[in-house]
Amino acid sequence: MKKYLDCLKGYWVYTILAPVMIMLEVALELLIPRVMSRIIDSAIPSRDMALILKFGGIMIALALLSLVFGVLSGRFASIASVGFASRLRTKLFCKLQEFSFANLDRFSTASLVTRLTTDVTNTQNAFMMMIRIMFRAPFMMIFACIMAVQINRSLFRIFYAALPILLVTAVIVIIKGYPRFMQMLNRYDSLNASVQENLTGIRVVKAYVREDYETSKFASASADLRDTMIRAEKLVVSAMPVLTLVMNASLIAVSWLGGRQIIAGNMTVGELMSYNSYIMQILLSLLMVAMIFVSLVLSRASFRRIGQVLTEESTVSDKDADPDIAPEDGTVDFEHVSFSYAQTPVLRDVCLHIPSGQMVGIIGPTGSSKSSLVQLIPRLYDATEGCVRVGGQDVRRYALHPLRNAVAMVLQKNVLFSGTIRENLLWGDPGATDEEIAAACRAAQADEFITSFPEGYDTYLEQGGVNLSGGQKQRLCIARALLKHPRILILDDSTSAVDTATDSRIRSALRSQHGDITTIVIAQRIASVQDADQIIVLDDGEVQDTGTHEQLLQRNTIYREMYESQVKEGC
Amino acid sequence: MQGRRMKNRGPVQKPKNLKGTVRRLYVYLKPYRFRLLLVVIGVMLTSLASVTGTAFLRPIFNNHIVPLIGQKSPDLSGFIRLLILLACVYAVGILSNFLYSRQMVRITANVLDRIRTDLFRHMETLPIRYFDTHTNGDLMSRYTNDIDSLREMISRGIPQLISSLITVTGVFFVMVFMSPLLTIMILSMLGLMILIVRVIGGKSGKFFMERQKQIGSVNGFIEEMITGQKVVKVFCHEEQSIADFEALNTKLCQADTSANIFANILMPIIGNLSHMNYALTAAAGGALVIAGLLDIGTIASFLQYSRTFTQPITQSSQQINSILLALAGAERIFEMMDEDSEVDEGYVSLVNASTDADGAIRESDTYTGRWAWRHPHSATGDVTYTPLEGDVRFYDVTFGYNENKAVLHDISLYAKPGQKIAFVGATGAGKTTISNLINRFYDVPDGKIRYDGININKIRKADLRRSLAMVLQDTQLFTGTVRDNIRYGKLDATDEEIVRAAKLANAHGFIMRLPDGYDTMLTTNGANLSQGQRQLLAIARAAVANAPVLILDEATSSIDTHTEKQIERGMDKLMHGRTTFVIAHRLSTVRNADAIMVLEQGRIIERGDHSDLIAQHGKYYELYTGALELS
Helix, strand or coil: CHHHHHCCCCCHHHHHHHHHHHHHHHHHHHHHHHHHHHHHHHHCCCCCHHHHHHHHHHHHHHHHHHHHHHHHHHHHHHHHHHHHHHHHHHHHHHHHHHCCHHHHHHCCHHHHHHHHCHHHHHHHHHHHHHHHHHHHHHHHHHHHHHHHHHHCCCCCHHHHHHHHHHHHHHHHHHHHHHHHHHHHHHHHHHHHHHHHHHHHCHHHHHHCCCHHHHHHHHHHHHHHHHHHHHHHHHHHHHHHHHHHHHHHHHHHHHHHHHHHHHHCCCCCHHHHHHHHHHHHHHHHHHHHHHHHHHHHHHHHHHHHHHHHHHHCCCCCCCCCCECCCCCCCCCEEEEEEEEEECCEEEEEEEEEEECCCCEEEEECCCCCCHHHHHHCCCCCCCCCEEEEEECCEEHHHECHHHHHHHEEEECCCCCCCCEEHHHHHCCCCCCCCHHHHHHHHHHCCCHHHHHHCCCHHHCEEHHHCCCCCHHHHHHHHHHHHHCCCCCEEEEECCCCCCCHHHHHHHHHHHHHHCCCCEEEEECCCHHHCCCCCEEEEEECCEEEEEECHHHHHHHCHHHHHHHHHHCHHHC | CCHHHHHHHCCCCCCCCHHHHHHHHHHHHHHHHHHHHHHHHHHHHHHHHHHHHHHCHHHHHHHHHHHHCCCCCCCCHHHHHHHHHHHHHHHHHHHHHHHHHHHHHHHHHHHHHHHHHHHHHHHHHCCHHHHHHCCHHHHHHHHHHHHHHHHHHHHHHHHHHHHHHHHHHHHHHHHHHHCHHHHHHHHHHHHHHHHHHHHHHHHHHHHHHHHHHHHHHHHHHHHHHHHCHHHHHHCCCHHHHHHHHHHHHHHHHHHHHHHHHHHHHHHHHHHHHHHHHHHHHHHHHHHHHHCCCCCHHHHHHHHHHHHHHHHHHHHHHHHHHHHHHHHHHHHHHHHHHHCCCCCCCCCEEEEEEEECCCCCEEECCCCCCCEEEEEECCCCCCEEEEECCCCEEEEEEEECCECCECCEEEEEEEECCCCEEEEEECCCCCHHHHHHHHCCCCCCCCCCEEECCEEHHHECHHHHHHCEEEECCCCCCCCEEHHHHHHCCCCCCCHHHHHHHHHHCCCHHHHHHCCCHHHCEECCCCCCCCHHHHHHHHHHHHHHHCCCEEEEECCCCCCCHHHHHHHHHHHHHHHCCCEEEEECCCHHHHCCCCEEEEEECCEEEEEECHHHHHHHCCHHHHHHCCCCCCC
16 A cells, blocks of 8 residues: 555645545535525525526536536546556556566566556556545535535434445445455456467467367356356446435435425425435435446456555565675686575585686586576576675675676577667667677677668667567677676577577687686587586586586586487587 | 557547447347346336436425415325325336346346357357467457447446436426426537537547557557566666656656546536536526416426436437447457358368278277278268378478468478478478468368378368377467366376376476476466476377377477487387478487478478488588578
């Protein structure tokens, strides 16, 4: 809750003014029937046209004033709710920037996008309803009650009977309705998920002739949704007649008791007429609440989903860090490091020493946790046990930015962004000159294909580079990483789509031009690592062996097996 | 920059074929037509009761209150009778409201359920080509946005419209009957209100367009940044992306505020205009009473009518708009339902077979473990049986996804039962297209592809596909347990068969390490598994299907060579005795194929087995030695 209130900073005035304006609007508009009763009670019996004009004028003036306040309230509420949503969106976006990889893994990309878009819009609408209708309805009710009491206290006793019934109905609907609507929403979500699955997997469905199977699965999910929908909606629509019943009964009682009082001379005709108006107003305010109830319940889900993002604690934080230090060199040490991911042990007791400037290869079967190992270096994840050191210091001693600026990593899943090639490269170093960019691209063997494009470095990359081949994307990503001038460069299977000749040219360029950078290469191809200073063989989360190509070839069976399957039979 | 995202977010889209859409919708409502009639009657009764109830105010004041004022012992029996009558009218209204709204909830839920299920059922029959030409988001929105607005329309929009019509007509006649003069005044006030609503509505349109544009660019930015969030972190680009976001968000905030202000001041304006209407009615009514043209009771009724009459009319444009919006959605739903299903004129079917003593094939009702093609000949009325063996031949196949651009040129090849055929080539060379033709995701002209000697266009698609097991490039898993996902290949597979298939694909080991083993739930396409593990499951799924022909489309691209080596034995077992088509990125996997086809721009440029091709020193040789980049 506090998180949401933070978003109102700068909009408090509007948030408060909007209901105040609504209060004034309601107060003024509710005076109108009272003035009307004067026309009936004094102007008509005295047959005084001037008095009618006077009271008519007063009513119009009240309506105009009320209109002004109404327009102001609409305006303030708009500013407040749009501002709220805008801040909330920014807050979410900033929160997302704090997220560690572990946090990001917990939410799927699609769900995060929904939370920042649709859910924010829903909360904006809900907020708007809250500051307008949620205030308007009670004000209206209270003012109408005050006016009614003023006109005739004894008639108001009718409401002592009516109001509790109305309140109890409302409470029952809310208490019973909320879980039913939540259930409905959950069913709705899973139904949509299954449509989504069928859209992306239509080829599998068709290849296995599972159209009927999927349809029957869907039909039963849809029928489930239908049933929960009936259960939820029935409750709400049943409440409406109850409201009308109570109000109509009150109307009849007022007519009867009021009529008798008029006959006995204790009340005037005009008073009874305005009384009727007030009853209608009370009914109207209740209907308003009933109408927005469903939308508010629906928005609860959005509030909750946004709340999940806002309350998510970043699993990697700067709090033990010394903000002034940065890695001095590219030494990397692993001291008895273990790492578990979602309760599953991934790395076990890893000990490594990589001197600054070395080129290191990491090789091992799928699922041997090669990526997890290197991701501990820039603290994309934190080790569960043991200590990872960069430049001789525990990585947790560095603030994240200096650490990550010193460690450049080319991820397995390469992402480029909409924009020109140059703009993408500038991610590495916003201040890079054209020469620096070209040098990095030459080292990454990307210069040649970039300059072959008609627009060269200003070629626009659509949707993260769909117009590039896999190998070209990988080389751009390497160039982008080089521009960071890192002390440690990690290539996580980053040349898999690059041909072997180019691959080896990249490595020799790295060696000759960036010899001071510690380079860690994860690869499937032995050829990509065989000239490394040391090669680490990882198997099932444990370091199985380290050594040079020749050493490993002699003594390590896994390594030899891989080598033989790839290289020996290759030529 | 993110213009592409805005396609579906234009201003109110009006249905193109209103009449047709309504007629189609009626088909769904028809089973409930009797109950719908009751609903309409219920809505009418409810509105009429409320109109009549207000009309009672006049006799109450005129006949039972005003004349009795000051009487010592007034005769209240008429008053009581009138109030009882009023109570009855109200009771009718409430009861019909209660009944019709509950009915309406049921009808709406059932109609939506049927539309949704029909839509899905039809979607499953659509050809692959349809999914190629429509984005998932576009199709998805028919299940979400379009069905939602349809629900809004059926459950609320239409009853409200009927109720408004009845109320407005009823009130109009009662008003004219009671006082034509006051009616004229209220009508002219109404004219003014409509005018104001129009003017404001027209002005706001421009702001709403601007807002949609800004929403589009903010959402596009969010989507891109979230997709690339890990890269943002690795490059410490957080502050920059926040700054970029702020700039876009501020623009949206401005546009959104202007648009919202217009939308939000409309309600108070209309509300207060109706108060003015009330005031004018009271004043003019008072004047008329003084002039002797009106009585007090009529004013009492008119004061209530001034609201009930104008409210539905001022809201009507909104209501009609939302109905049109829903109909446009319905139209999109029906459009999808009208898309042509995959045509299947196949009549050759797959049956269980057994062999007679004299060697002839007989159809069997029970599972025999052997299959045959049942081929009825319409000309002679004979039925012949061909054993299912897995012999696939292409004769000069030329094919393009659209007519003017051929993707494959003159492809001829044969795969004898049990042979392994590999396709090698760059992305876009047409490898996957060939496999898409074998299982008839796309159709080629008659006689170009034969399966066990039968023109595949004559084979029923379901039976053809049942005889082919596929492992596709993009592994798709479904929400459900690991076991369910493997069982997808053969719905009646026993647990033993599943374990055997998993072991064959080398997936058993990692499955047993999962928290719940085979009962581990997979969510969102197996997000809790690695890409390699997902592929192993897809291979197990194909293994359990036990089909004579196997198509492996980049099935092992995310499995490292070491693991691949381990699966290889399983794969060899899986491929044994099966005709296999392998599409591979990595050449080590195709080495032992009986024939390797090297494709380039839709043509087979080299063919032969591994040693032939190496000896040729052509493209394959270059690829194999790593001198060429494949991507």
